[in-house]
Amino acid sequence: MSTPKLLGISGSLRADATNTRLLREAARLFGDAEYEEADIRFPLYDADEEAEHGVPEMVAKVARQIDAADAVIISTPEYNKGPSGVIKNALDWISRAEVKPWNGKPVAVMSATSGRAGGERAQMILRGFMVPFRPRILQGPEIHLAGARDQFDETDRLTGEMYVKELTELMKSLRAMI
Template identity: 40%
Template sequence: MTLKVLCIPGSLRAAAFSRKALQACIDNAPEGMEFETVEIRDIPFYDGDVEASSGLPASVVALREKIAAADAVIISSPEYNASISAVLKNAIDWCSRPPSQPFSGKPMAIITSSPGATGGIRAHMHLRQVLGNIGALVLVAPTVTIGMAGQRFDAEGKLTDQATIDFVKAMMTDLKTWSLKLR
């Protein structure tokens, strides 16, 4: 069987390291996983009045359906002021609303990246905390952060640093095992 994996980039910009990190996950995945990337740019700011009067916006419903249909989800986040990006937190907040919030029980992996040395580790830990709060089953290890990201990818956006490739490969193999166990 082939596992369906949904990839969510936490950055909107086209040349984002977060997107390159997701591509590295796809490039270094074992056999038996297929990938779809979903964009979060059309999701409006969470507004309880909108939710109360007209329910979830169409873009939120679409994202929730994709998460629900996936066997596993990977979120790749940048680090903004020591946390995850606002667009990503906003998308997660909408998705977390009842009923049937789709992150509950979902096998997940997370990855962060940054041009700085620490690779977004503070965003990484915040994202783990946020997802834990809504019952997502985030892979405990390895913790993959890509620091000095400007030096880790080539001009085409491909991950070239062998030590990082090895971590990403391990994460993807573990995500496959984890997802199959939890099916």
Template identity: 45%
Template sequence: MTHPTLLLLSGSLRKGSYNRMLLAQAAEAFGPANVIEGDLDLPLYNGDLEEAEGVPEKVKTLAAQIKDADAVVVGSPEYNKGITGVLKNGLDWISRLPGWPLKDKPTVVVSASAGRTGGETAQFMTLSCLTQHQARLIPGTAVLIAGAMNAFDDDGRLKDETSQKLLTERMEGLRAELG
């Protein structure tokens, strides 16, 4: 039996990122899958670079991974009450290729942030950007992990059962979309 391909996109590049931890938990809750993490460590979008050298290979790889995925989960941290530059830059780059790779792609956004709102503003902005990409945003209660530095145990697992249950529900909802 072939498993669906689940693509994870983290708006934080750091190794110890809480959003990457949350994405790992999301992937586990999604169930058996071919899990891939897209690389958003891309050059800053610059129209001159694009004109001189074309779209970077890393961006083409990312777009192909998104296109081939059955479902996408985005981890959207919050920087200064907004979407991170890393995530926005990645979304801007992939929009420069024909075909809108996220179009109709079943997608869920989750967030972990240090503040009390768990990155709600950034998640809202991310959902808005993904609407422009015509992603198929699967509705559900927002997964917002507040006080992220205290929310995970040493193994990177969510400590709070309610949050884990909600994440599981959202991932079940995403999987159900695959038919």
């Protein structure tokens, strides 16, 4: 098999986002792969704007990236007991693109938050958001990185043995699903 293509989508836009760091650690633990991260700094979805100007090129690009990837990893923060508006907006826009990239796509979902539940509710809701697109979402192990700011060392590697073990297992399962 050729080198798999892995796409990471972070639901956080912050420069030092723990969700982006978690994606990069997941990609490292996945092993040999061509890894890239999607830029989902899309405008807010507006049907009038779409009708007048069409789907923005930046949205079409991410849809093509998803389509070209062998697997996708999504990591979301939890804001007010749900996933970020950024990830929901991205999913809404991507659903409007000409390319319908999600159907049958292997997807691993995870979350990283400062709270003690690690984004469990956000991840559950995000999984529900994905249902209409019919990807193949891995069911576990679930990665809910609690107290995320304190879970990485100075080289952005996860430090918790349990998290490393479970993330390694999730990435092994994702690789097997390709």
